[in-house]
Amino acid sequence: MRHLLNPLDFSVEETDALIKLAMNIADNPQKYSKCCVNKKLAVLFYEPSTRTRLSFETAMLNLGGSVIGFSSADSSSASKGESVADTIRVVSCYADIAAMRHPKEGAPLVASRFSSIPVINAGDGGHQHPxxxxxxxxxxxxxxxxxxxxxxxxxxxxxxxxxxxxxxxxxxxxxxxxxxxxxxxxxxxxxxxxxxxxxxxxxxxxxxxxxxxxxxxxxxxxxxxxxxxxxxxxxxxxxxxxxxxxxxxxxxxxxxxxxxxxxxxxxxxxxxxxxxxxxxxxxxxVKLGMYIRMALIMTLLEVKIDD
Amino acid sequence: MRHLLNPLDFSVEETDALIKLAMNIADNPQKYSKCCVNKKLAVLFYEPSTRTRLSFETAMLNLGGSVIGFSSADSSSASKGESVADTIRVVSCYADIAAMRHPKEGAPLVASRFSSIPVINAGDGGHQHPxxxxxxxxxxxxxxxxxxxxxxxxxxxxxxxxxxxxxxxxxxxxxxxxxxxxxxxxxxxxxxxxxxxxxxxxxxxxxxxxxxxxxxxxxxxxxxxxxxxxxxxxxxxxxxxxxxxxxxxxxxxxxxxxxxxxxxxxxxxxxxxxxxxxxxxxxxxVKLGMYIRMALIMTLLEVKIDD
Amino acid sequence: MRHLLNPLDFSVEETDALIKLAMNIADNPQKYSKCCVNKKLAVLFYEPSTRTRLSFETAMLNLGGSVIGFSSADSSSASKGESVADTIRVVSCYADIAAMRHPKEGAPLVASRFSSIPVINAGDGGHQHPxxxxxxxxxxxxxxxxxxxxxxxxxxxxxxxxxxxxxxxxxxxxxxxxxxxxxxxxxxxxxxxxxxxxxxxxxxxxxxxxxxxxxxxxxxxxxxxxxxxxxxxxxxxxxxxxxxxxxxxxxxxxxxxxxxxxxxxxxxxxxxxxxxxxxxxxxxxVKLGMYIRMALIMTLLEVKIDD
The missing domain is CATH 3.40.50.1370 (Aspartate/ornithine carbamoyltransferase)
Incomplete structure (x- = not known):
């Protein structure tokens, strides 16, 4: 199972493949509209970020999947003292892939270690935003x-x-x-x-x-x-x-x-x-950001379609 | 492209057509349940309004579409100083139509000028709620x-x-x-x-x-x-x-x-x-409000079905 | 119409039937993935609870249905002084079933009295969490x-x-x-x-x-x-x-x-x-909690599938 925590987690070849897939999607989005039917993305946003969150959500919806999650720490279990490790283990029971935004550097890395689903770092403090x-x-x-x-x-x-x-x-x-x-x-x-x-x-x-x-x-x-x-x-x-x-x-x-x-x-x-x-x-x-996220979700979920 | 910013934006004839469509939907909602498959509504609620927001969301779901957005300014990019103009340009990359509630009069009008998708005023301060x-x-x-x-x-x-x-x-x-x-x-x-x-x-x-x-x-x-x-x-x-x-x-x-x-x-x-x-x-x-919003979304998206 | 307000609302026989259904779902979730197409669950969470809310949402999505609602009182009409009775009457116009979390004991009971859809108590203060x-x-x-x-x-x-x-x-x-x-x-x-x-x-x-x-x-x-x-x-x-x-x-x-x-x-x-x-x-x-909620939603909506 792969995660995306740092921009350099993917090799040049993998990055190029991702870009190529995103450009294919941009050319013919309809072709990909059923790729992730019955799949669920969890957006775990411990700090608000409308643009990034909506980009991920739109990406998953455009692949035919659906979305669960939270858009700020206030409405999460973090306020009850639950650790990121436990939260991702719980979310692993519900979703097929997760995108996490967190104010603390390294939180998505911690999550990835306890997760049974792919974790995408959607921004961790001043650290990374792959x-x-x-x-x-x-x-x-x-x-x-x-x-x-x-x-x-x-x-x-x-x-x-x-x-x-x-x-x-x-x-x-x-x-x-x-x-x-x-x-x-x-x-x-x-x-x-x-x-x-x-x-x-x-x-x-x-x-x-x-x-x-x-x-x-x-x-x-x-x-x-x-x-x-x-x-x-x-x-x-x-x-x-x-x-x-x-x-x-x-x-x-x-x-x-x-x-x-x-x-x-x-x-x-x-x-x-x-x-x-x-x-x-x-x-x-902005539009291309949504396409690359579609490509990323497909790649991490190992979803392929015939050409 | 049409927006709905003021209650009088539609002529009497257009309003009557909308009402007629809503009554048809109320009589046979199942017939319209696939009208907006693969379409997305963005709910941009800069102040909370459960009833209006859920009415829009239900309307879009009942047409087979899906929903993205935010339910209060706290969880939006507004807190980072993004203008309404930039927010709607970003959202135009994700969604097919937007419903905006904003505490400031005229915000949906501003949004409509920079939008590449239809904007519905879902209430702007003490001003309009078409x-x-x-x-x-x-x-x-x-x-x-x-x-x-x-x-x-x-x-x-x-x-x-x-x-x-x-x-x-x-x-x-x-x-x-x-x-x-x-x-x-x-x-x-x-x-x-x-x-x-x-x-x-x-x-x-x-x-x-x-x-x-x-x-x-x-x-x-x-x-x-x-x-x-x-x-x-x-x-x-x-x-x-x-x-x-x-x-x-x-x-x-x-x-x-x-x-x-x-x-x-x-x-x-x-x-x-x-x-x-x-x-x-x-x-x-309340129920009829949901039907009129279904009719409105269809009309602004120029979605038609055979009788 | 049934509600679930207390853990003992269901008889032992009914509880056993629910458990049996949940175990069937766990064995073959794909079989149930279209059970609630066009049905909507309203999550009415007057206080945050990520795990419980996401469990309900995932349950409904896994049945092919969709979800509307709110995740905290701040983003609800409660802040405008609307009573729980009126909120559930409004939500009854939009959704087919509701799950309510409320800090006050008895709020889901009040809701059930005014609701035209099944109400599930998703936790009311220190009272019940069936x-x-x-x-x-x-x-x-x-x-x-x-x-x-x-x-x-x-x-x-x-x-x-x-x-x-x-x-x-x-x-x-x-x-x-x-x-x-x-x-x-x-x-x-x-x-x-x-x-x-x-x-x-x-x-x-x-x-x-x-x-x-x-x-x-x-x-x-x-x-x-x-x-x-x-x-x-x-x-x-x-x-x-x-x-x-x-x-x-x-x-x-x-x-x-x-x-x-x-x-x-x-x-x-x-x-x-x-x-x-x-x-x-x-x-x-946690995973089983999601399956029992799928079984519960099906049971309260009286949705059945052929064996």
């Missing part, structure tokens, strides 16, 4: 037709953003990827990624504090939230926000096939004026 | 066989009750409707309804403070809640409550075919002693 | 092949544990059951059970404060939580906890076919080191 990374890979592959030979810009909070670290890790396994890492100095990529991943694997990368000066070189721009309250005094924030808010004037400097991704929710780091730009791919990304 | 109005029309038509040529009494809080204003507006489009508006002086119908609708359209109406004196003239009595804490000192409340609480002694003054409607929940304005009176139609109204 | 008792009976019968001629140990909080009182009541209807009741003096079985049930029916029982000294005599050991904060000063707790925490050293004293049940959630009264012991039946009990 289905977001798979979504990002699928989106890039769908937009560009490849996952190699390109320059990927990542902009915003590179220090704390878990999706950023996972994406760098995942893309580093493909050939000839260059990164341009754009952030204020206070939010630079941490050493364990810079040295431990990029330098260790001889990946080409540039660090920059200025989005305008590098945007023309990018094939993909991955935007993330810079949380005002966290890191800046008000002066710094005002000084920096013009640099990192993506608007139509910045988009004029970018290539016609430079697509913008964002893990969402955005607050104001992407101006809504560019939502209609054909390069704005963040809502397309 | 599926309640459609329910009221269907109930009157089912009980009376017509929506014209009758005297409709509306009793209780006529000042703030959004369902009252919508119902007056909607019924005013039919011929020969007379209104008897029964309330304490403090809770009289506001000018924009009295002058802007009733007088402007030459609709006959009487204002009264006394239910007993007019009840015998009514074909329909629409009761609403008078909230104790809102408008009266204790003395006024005690003085008034006998006048506005419907009980069996008042029902003796009413005609045998004067049906009672109420948008629910009631607190104490209808005595439970008359729940078994054949003229008490407020629970029948 | 589907837990049915689960316990099914588990014992599955493990032992019988519900008579055995010695049943019940350990922990015998004073306040509602499941304990119900289980004693239910088992007392079978022949030749002996009880060994193990608890600290402060948490002994109350008089209305000791005198009103056990003595009144001439049931053999022993009261003990020491688990070690009696465990070898048991066919079944039913463990319950002893809540630290409730009854002991810290000294008493430390003194007592060794006596009542079941671990592998105690299990060495027990027979090879002495199975352990627990209504869950456990906190620390069963050491996790014995979870892999073949006699640890509390997670099997």
């Amino acid at each position: 289905t977001q990374t798979l979504t990002d890979l699928l989106t890039i592959n769908t937009l560009k037709g490849r996952l190699s030979n390109m320059t990927v810009g990542i902009c915003g909070d590179l220090k704390f953003g878990r999706t950023v670290h996972s994406l760098i890790n995942a893309l580093s396994r493909y050939t000839n990827i260059k990164f341009i890492l754009i952030s204020p100095p206070e939010l630079k990529i941490p050493d364990y990624i810079r040295d431990g991943v990029l330098k260790a694997r001889n990946i080409e990368f540039i660090e920059s504090t200025n989005l305008d000066s590098v945007i023309s070189k990018l094939d993909i721009l991955y935007m993330t939230r810079v949380q005002r309250e966290r890191f800046f005094n008000e002066e710094d924030y005002i000084r920096l926000k013009d640099t990192y808010i993506l608007d139509s004037s910045k988009m004029k400097l970018a290539g016609d096939d430079m697509y913008i991704l964002h893990p969402l929710p955005r607050v104001n780091e992407i101006s809504i004026e560019i939502d209609t730009d054909h390069r704005a791919a963040y809502f397309k990304q | 599926t309640q109005t459609l329910t009221d029309l269907l109930t009157i038509n089912t009980l009376k066989g017509r929506l014209s040529n009758m005297t409709v009494g509306i009793c209780g809080d006529l000042k703030f009750g959004r369902t009252v204003h919508s119902l007056i507006n909607a019924l005013s489009r039919y011929t020969n409707i007379k209104f008897i508006l029964i309330s304490p002086p403090e809770l009289k119908i506001p000018d924009y309804i009295r002058d802007g609708v009733l007088k402007a359209r030459n609709i006959e109406f009487i204002e009264s403070t006394n239910l007993d004196s007019v009840i015998s003239k009514l074909d329909i009595l629409y009761m609403t809640r008078v909230q104790r804490e809102r408008f009266f000192n204790e003395e006024d409340y005690i003085r008034l409550k006998d006048t506005y609480i419907l009980d069996s002694s008042k029902m003796k003054l009413a005609g045998d075919d004067m049906y009672i409607l109420h948008p629910l929940p009631r607190v104490n304005e209808i005595s439970i002693e008359i729940d078994t009176d054949h003229r008490a139609a407020y629970f029948k109204q | 589907t837990q008792t049915l689960t316990d009976l099914l588990t014992i019968n599955t493990l032992k092949g019988r519900l008579s001629n055995m010695t049943v140990g019940i350990c922990g909080d015998l004073k306040f544990g509602r499941t304990v009182h119900s289980l004693i009541n239910a088992l007392s209807r079978y022949t030749n059951i002996k009880f060994i009741l193990i608890s600290p003096p402060e948490l002994k079985i109350p008089d209305y059970i000791r005198d009103g049930v056990l003595k009144a029916r001439n049931i053999e029982f022993i009261e003990s404060t020491n688990l070690d000294s009696v465990i070898s005599k048991l066919d079944i050991l039913y463990m319950t939580r002893v809540q630290r904060e409730r009854f002991f000063n810290e000294e008493d707790y430390i003194r007592l906890k060794d006596t009542y925490i079941l671990d592998s050293s105690k299990m060495k004293l027990a027979g090879d076919d002495m199975y352990i049940l627990h209504p869950l959630p456990r906190v620390n009264e069963i050491s996790i080191e014995i979870d892999t012991d073949h006699r640890a039946a509390y997670f099997k009990q």
Whole structure:
């Protein structure tokens, strides 16, 4: 039995197979609409996340299965002191597969050890969010037709953003990827990624504090939230926000096939004026996230259909 | 693509078609049980409302579809600062139609502008609640066989009750409707309804403070809640409550075919002693509300079945 | 129309029929997967209980039906002052059967009086939790092949544990059951059970404060939580906890076919080191709880299938 706890749990070959399956599903969703009849997904969300939870639920419904679970810790047995280990053992009696979101790092790992059904980590604190990374890979592959030979810009909070670290890790396994890492100095990529991943694997990368000066070189721009309250005094924030808010004037400097991704929710780091730009791919990304989850559920449940 | 944001968004002809469809569904629900297979309704309830939410969910399930969503803002992405516009764009990737309840007036309108799926206003603050109005029309038509040529009494809080204003507006489009508006002086119908609708359209109406004196003239009595804490000192409340609480002694003054409607929940304005009176139609109204929502979902999704 | 409000609402014959049906379902769940197509279960949970709620939901989904409802009072109409009587009348318009969990004793009874659909008490305060008792009976019968001629140990909080009182009541209807009741003096079985049930029916029982000294005599050991904060000063707790925490050293004293049940959630009264012991039946009990709820839903809805 397989689980998905970390973005790198799947090999490159397995990831590529998953992406291929997701693209097949996207092309012909109807064909897959009975794959998981009589199967049940448990969504165990110890903290709220509408988008991720609804993505999983929709994925299972689109496969013909059904959904049980909870959307916050308040309405769970956690409030009675039940351990994650016992909860997953109970849920294993009800469901065929589980997606767990938990504020504590490692909770899905603990769950997987006591589970008799596949466990998907749907986000554990600041740690991992592997289905977001798979979504990002699928989106890039769908937009560009490849996952190699390109320059990927990542902009915003590179220090704390878990999706950023996972994406760098995942893309580093493909050939000839260059990164341009754009952030204020206070939010630079941490050493364990810079040295431990990029330098260790001889990946080409540039660090920059200025989005305008590098945007023309990018094939993909991955935007993330810079949380005002966290890191800046008000002066710094005002000084920096013009640099990192993506608007139509910045988009004029970018290539016609430079697509913008964002893990969402955005607050104001992407101006809504560019939502209609054909390069704005963040809502397309949402749809693709649902398809990759369909592919993931099928793969972990070992459900196959004839071609 | 159509939305339903206001009770008057549908013309009289469209409303009549909807009512006709709902009555067909009520007569033969089994015939419609596969209409929306593989379709998904998103219930986006930023404030709790069990009855309305369950009515929508039941409606979609009865059509063979399925449901995703949230039942309070706590368990939504709103708590992370996501805008209604972004939420509906995300939900448009998952569902085929959405029903939104929101404490802020106009939120469903905003959502409809950014949505790629039909949006139903399931209540926005004190503003509109169009599926309640459609329910009221269907109930009157089912009980009376017509929506014209009758005297409709509306009793209780006529000042703030959004369902009252919508119902007056909607019924005013039919011929020969007379209104008897029964309330304490403090809770009289506001000018924009009295002058802007009733007088402007030459609709006959009487204002009264006394239910007993007019009840015998009514074909329909629409009761609403008078909230104790809102408008009266204790003395006024005690003085008034006998006048506005419907009980069996008042029902003796009413005609045998004067049906009672109420948008629910009631607190104490209808005595439970008359729940078994054949003229008490407020629970029948609940059932009909589910049928009108089935008809509405089918209509907005442009789903048709052969007769 | 039948409801299930108390564990003794069903006669011994009816209970045995329910257990037989549940065992048939457990043997061949696929055969029952279409029993309740187009039927809807309403889960009306005025306080959270993940395990019980998900058990009911899974049961209905496994029968081919669907589920509506709420998982806490916050997201219900109760916050607007609607009575349980009115809520069940509304829900009767939507669903075919309801399962109600409520913090107030008697709420499901009130609901049943106003309901036009079967109501299952899914726990009302410290009062009754009949589907837990049915689960316990099914588990014992599955493990032992019988519900008579055995010695049943019940350990922990015998004073306040509602499941304990119900289980004693239910088992007392079978022949030749002996009880060994193990608890600290402060948490002994109350008089209305000791005198009103056990003595009144001439049931053999022993009261003990020491688990070690009696465990070898048991066919079944039913463990319950002893809540630290409730009854002991810290000294008493430390003194007592060794006596009542079941671990592998105690299990060495027990027979090879002495199975352990627990209504869950456990906190620390069963050491996790014995979870892999073949006699640890509390997670099997969870699965069986889902099967007995399938049998119960079928029975109350009068759904039958050909053998």
